[in-house]
Amino acid sequence: MTSQRYITICYAEGQVFASRRCEPGKEQRALKAYLGLTWLRNLTWREATWIERESTKMCDTTYSPVVWAAESWLLGHTLSVGRLHFPHVSLDDPRMLAYTPSAEYGERDRTVRTKPGRYLNKFFSDVLTKKQIAYYAEWWVRGQRPKLLDLSCLPVGIAMGPDDIADVYVNGPESCMDGSYFSDPEQHPARIYGAGDLGVAFLRKPSGDHPEFAKAPDYIARALVWPEKKVVGRVYPSDEGNRNSTSAAAAQEVAYHLLAELRKQGYRSVYEHGWVLFEGMRKVFVGQN
Numbered sequence: 196m197t198s199q200r201y202i203t204i205c206y207a208e209g210q211v212f213a214s215r216r217c218e219p220g221k222e223q224r225a226l227k228a229y230l231g232l233t234w235l236r237n238l239t240w241r242e243a244t245w246i247e248r249e250s251t252k253m254c255d256t257t258y259s260p261v262v263w264a265a266e267s268w269l270l271g272h273t274l275s276v277g278r279l280h281f282p283h284v285s286l287d288d289p290r291m292l293a294y295t296p297s298a299e300y301g302e303r304d305r306t307v308r309t310k311p312g313r314y315l316n317k318f319f320s321d322v323l324t325k326k327q328i329a330y331y332a333e334w335w336v337r338g339q340r341p342k343l344l345d346l347s348c349l350p351v352g353i354a355m356g357p358d359d360i361a362d363v364y365v366n367g368p369e370s371c372m373d374g375s376y377f378s379d380p381e382q383h384p385a386r387i388y389g390a391g392d393l394g395v396a397f398l399r400k401p402s403g404d405h406p407e408f409a410k411a412p413d414y415i416a417r418a419l420v421w422p423e424k425k426v427v428g429r430v431y432p433s434d435e436g437n438r439n440s441t442s443a444a445a446a447q448e449v450a451y452h453l454l455a456e457l458r459k460q461g462y463r464s465v466y467e468h469g470w471v472l473f474e475g476m477r478k479v480f481v482g483q484n
Contacts, residue, residue: 199216199217199218199219200216200217200218200219200222200242201214201215201216201217201242201243201247201248201251201252202214202215202217202222202240202241202242202243203240203241203242203243203244203247204238204239204240205238205239205240205241214243214247214248214250214251215251215255216251216252216255216257222240223240245295245298245301245302245304246301248304249281249295249301250281252281252283253281253283258281258283258284258286259283259284259289260282260283260284261282261283261284261292261311261335262331262334262335262338262340263331263334266331268319268322268323269319272319272322279295279297280294280295280296280318281294281295282294282314285306285308287308288308290336291308291309291310291311292308292309292310292311292314292335293306293307293308293309294306294307294309294314295307310332311331311332311335311336312328312329312331312332312335315328315331315332316328330343342448343445343448344401344445344448344449346398346401346448346449346452348401349398349399349401349452350456351396351397351398351453351456351457351460352396352397352398352399353394353395353396353397353420353422354389354394354395354397355389355394355422356389357386357387357388357389357390358380358386358389359389359395360385360386360388360389360394360395361380361381361383361385361386361389362380363385363395363397363414363417364377364383364385364395364417365377365378365380365383366412366413366414367397367412367413367414367415367416367417367431367433368412368414368415368416368417368431368432368433369412369433370431372384372385373412388419392421392422392423393419393420393421394419394420394421394422395417395418395419395420396417396418396419396420396427396453396457397414397416397417397418397453398414398415398416398417398449398452398453399413399414399415400412400413400414400415400433401415411433412433415432415433415446415449416430416431416432416433416449416450416452416453417430417431418430418431418453418454418457420457420462425460425461425462425463426462426463426464426465427454427457427462427463427464427465428464428465429465430450430453430454431450432446432447432449432450432453433446433449
């Protein structure tokens with residue numbers, strides 16, 4: 196049991212205003228901090244419920260959140276923070292995860308410690324694959340998000356002809372130029388890029404078990420390039436990442452990989468050294484030769 200006490204400040208009608216931590220015997224002093232505002236003169240206090248107490252601990256830095264606290268699969272789950280488990284870094288052993296397994300434990304102000312991977316496997320195997328669980332467990336151990344994909348085997352391709360360029364756009368990352376807007380490659384406006392001097396660099400979706408790209412298109416990244424001048428425009432990764440923050444990290448890795456591979460070939464970004472490239476036009480204005 197903690198020596199700190201958690202109280203809930205309420206309006207006279209009983210509606211909750213706020214919960215906060217205070218020292219035993221100083222509840223009235225904590226209340227007076229709010230009574231200085233004229234429109235809060237009718238506030239009272241009561242003992243916080245266990246859910247109010249744990250919620251406050253998550254907000255007042257008593258607890259350090261788990262490294263995956265902002266992941267969409269956690270926030271949308273029935274056992275998410277604010278509903279029942281309140282998973283956090285154990286106060287006794289930072290290598291371990293602590294959580295409240297039931298209302299009974301919550302009422303007694305008790306938590307259970309376990310390994311992060313074991314916790315995820317026990318409660319989140321319905322929304323996470325074994326590979327994803329291993330990924331999040333590794334993230335906990337390292338203290339930073341590990342790389343999701345080994346992209347070293349993915350070579351960069353450059354489409355130069357109108358047909359190939361249209362194919363990358365139709366079957367590539369979401370944009371106003373993708374297949375949902377222009378499904379016929381023969382009529383695709385990006386065909387104009389294939390007049391001879393411009394091309395489209397791309398990465399194909401990796402083969403094998405990669406749940407991060409299960410719904411991704413055939414081409415997971417593209418960028419307009421000018422091979423003769425070694426200039427690359429903005430990189431567009433697969434938009435699948437917008438639906439899941441794990442996939443968002445994978446999409447970011449793909450974008451960086453495409454740009455890094457092009458840099459190895461001597462390309463430089465249009466956002467460097469005064470180069471300006473307007474996508475949608477074959478004309479390129481060069482600020483520096």
